[in-house]
Amino acid sequence: MKLIFYPGCSMLGPARPYMESLTAIEPLLEMELQEVEDWNCCGATEYMAVHRLPAYALVARNLAIAQKQSNGSRTVMAACSACYLNLAKTDKYMADSIEMNVSVNDALAAGGLSYDPGSLRIRHLLDVLYTDIGLEKIRARVTRPLNGLKIAPYYGCMIVRPDPHHRWPNPENPTALEEILEALGAEAVEYPMKTRCCSGHMTLINPDTAYELIRELVHSATISQADLLATLCPMCQLNLDAYQVEMNKHFGSAYHMPVLYITQLIGLAFGLAPEQLGIGKEFIPSAPALAKIGVEIPPEAATPRRGRKKDEGLPMPQMPTRKGGPR
Amino acid sequence: MERMMLQLVMREEMSGAQSFLDYVETITPGYSRLDMCIQCGTCGGSCPSGGDMDHTPRHLFALIRADMKDEVLASNTPWYCISCYLCMSRCPQEVHITDLMYTLKSIAIEEGHVSENTAANLSETFLSYVESYGRSFELGLATRFYLRHHPKESMGMAGMGFGMLTRGRMVITPEKIKRIGQLRSILNRAKELEAAL
Ligand code: SF4
Ligand code: SF4
Ligand code: SF4
Ligand code: SF4
Numbered sequence: 459m460k461l462i463f464y465p466g467c468s469m470l471g472p473a474r475p476y477m478e479s480l481t482a483i484e485p486l487l488e489m490e491l492q493e494v495e496d497w498n499c500c501g502a503t504e505y506m507a508v509h510r511l512p513a514y515a516l517v518a519r520n521l522a523i524a525q526k527q528s529n530g531s532r533t534v535m536a537a538c539s540a541c542y543l544n545l546a547k548t549d550k551y552m553a554d555s556i557e558m559n560v561s562v563n564d565a566l567a568a569g570g571l572s573y574d575p576g577s578l579r580i581r582h583l584l585d586v587l588y589t590d591i592g593l594e595k596i597r598a599r600v601t602r603p604l605n606g607l608k609i610a611p612y613y614g615c616m617i618v619r620p621d622p623h624h625r626w627p628n629p630e631n632p633t634a635l636e637e638i639l640e641a642l643g644a645e646a647v648e649y650p651m652k653t654r655c656c657s658g659h660m661t662l663i664n665p666d667t668a669y670e671l672i673r674e675l676v677h678s679a680t681i682s683q684a685d686l687l688a689t690l691c692p693m694c695q696l697n698l699d700a701y702q703v704e705m706n707k708h709f710g711s712a713y714h715m716p717v718l719y720i721t722q723l724i725g726l727a728f729g730l731a732p733e734q735l736g737i738g739k740e741f742i743p744s745a746p747a748l749a750k751i752g753v754e755i756p757p758e759a760a761t762p763r764r765g766r767k768k769d770e771g772l773p774m775p776q777m778p779t780r781k782g783g784p785r
Numbered sequence: 786m787e788r789m790m791l792q793l794v795m796r797e798e799m800s801g802a803q804s805f806l807d808y809v810e811t812i813t814p815g816y817s818r819l820d821m822c823i824q825c826g827t828c829g830g831s832c833p834s835g836g837d838m839d840h841t842p843r844h845l846f847a848l849i850r851a852d853m854k855d856e857v858l859a860s861n862t863p864w865y866c867i868s869c870y871l872c873m874s875r876c877p878q879e880v881h882i883t884d885l886m887y888t889l890k891s892i893a894i895e896e897g898h899v900s901e902n903t904a905a906n907l908s909e910t911f912l913s914y915v916e917s918y919g920r921s922f923e924l925g926l927a928t929r930f931y932l933r934h935h936p937k938e939s940m941g942m943a944g945m946g947f948g949m950l951t952r953g954r955m956v957i958t959p960e961k962i963k964r965i966g967q968l969r970s971i972l973n974r975a976k977e978l979e980a981a982l
């Protein structure tokens with residue numbers, strides 16, 4: 459199936475393992491991804507806090523290019539939750555508001571572009587896997603079932619909320635991810651926190667708030683006896699994995715909950731080697747969990763160098779004043 | 786009674802007739818539905834950042850209606866919003882709460898309410914990278930951000946950089962998109978249109 463793919467900046471940096479594993483399973487799922495040509499950053503949750511209309515124009519440039527770039531597909535797929543939502547929201551708001559459609563197209567015209575809202579299907583990777591590819595096709599490819607692996611399914615926020623195109627009938631209790639995990643042979647544990655927020659950019663702004671949210675998510679997965687957490691978003695992975703180390707320091711706790719991308723788990727179940735899937739680059743090593751299914755991670759794929767353990771955490775800024783507000 | 790009415794009318798006229806509510810609604814892209822808020826409080830009850838906020842979203846919207854612009858812009862509430870959209874998906878009136886939080890942040894920045902505000906500076910730093918390169922660039926972003934706001938902690942950046950670099954998860958040089966000029970023209974035109982609202 460041909461798809462237009464919007465990678466987003468994270469996939470080139472902190473979420474490179476997500477990109478590697480997606481690329482590795484792409485042919486096995488008969489996906490053909492074509493990147494949005496010369497795409498720009500979608501602005502995440504930051505651009506819109508400074509400029510409103512330009513934030514939508516920023517996203518609309520990508521939509522306009524995707525629309526021109528017909529490769530026989532009108533589906534644009536993003537693997538980052540924030541990227542997906544920004545694309546979907548821009549399309550939806552332009553379709554719903556004539557004023558916005560006119561203004562955004564006026565701005566696009568300054569760059570010789572235009573976008574016709576509603577002309578593209580905008581989908582998150584999870585939706586494509588579940589709806590377009592389907593459980594049957596996924597199941598048929600499994601050569602190394604993840605039998606015995608208990609996985610907490612984590613959706614985060616922006617895939618299921620606010621759901622501009624009504625993709626998820628039950629946004630408070632979606633089940634697509636569980637169904638995919640089970641198609642891979644894993645056991646999806648009951649995970650009540652599955653659509654709770656991972657704290658987004660709060661890890662940079664007010665870590666105390668962030669740690670609380672991260673602790674709840676990791677704790678809940680731990681008492682569900684999960685071996686690992688499955689994620690669908692670069693920022694969720696970063697917050698739950700890298701900041702789990704900081705959260706442990708903050709609370710003096712010893713949680714050890716590895717966080718892998720759905721694409722890495724699919725790749726493992728399809729028999730691919732961990733190195734092909736970027737496994738071993740996480741801060742909380744997944745090796746102990748994966749040993750349960752007989753997967754060994756070669757030492758060079760795992761954390762390189764020794765003797766720097768102490769330095770590996772993330773530096774934590776503080777809000778200047780806690781309660782009186784960030785004025 | 787008559788005098789009070791007169792005062793109210795005069796206040797309306799002096800404030801140029803456009804209430805803060807109207808202003809917020811006009812400049813929020815799409816239809817924010819703020820005027821539909823029934824003050825039910827579902828939003829505040831859902832918010833994961835509620836404990837840190839000066840005002841619940843509900844309270845903030847009441848202040849907007851009461852035209853208490855200064856209180857609204859001084860509130861830390863929008864800055865604690867982490868865009869989780871939980872309130873928005875539960876709101877019985879489908880008010881675009883999260884979008885309104887973005888709007889309030891942007892007004893606070895425009896009107897200079899945010900000099901010491903870490904969150905605002907993160908957004909502004911992010912924006913400057915997007916406008917220079919067309920891409921965000923986490924190493925540059927983090928470095929600039931930490932050096933400016935957290936000089937002590939920025940020593941620890943080496944550690945974070947190390948952890949990310951050894952895992953091949955950090956970009957060292959920023960990537961620039963090919964048609965950055967096109968992107969800037971689009972953004973500049975959008976800024977003109979925004980200013981005219
Ligand atoms: S959400 Fe993140 S990754 Fe996606 S484009 Fe925006 S900044 Fe880049
Ligand atoms: S869970 Fe976190 S990273 Fe994921 S979408 Fe929500 S805020 Fe963003
Ligand atoms: S949930 Fe909606 S209607 Fe209720 S107070 Fe909040 S914004 Fe208003
Ligand atoms: S979107 Fe913002 S205001 Fe609404 S619940 Fe989430 S953090 Fe709170």
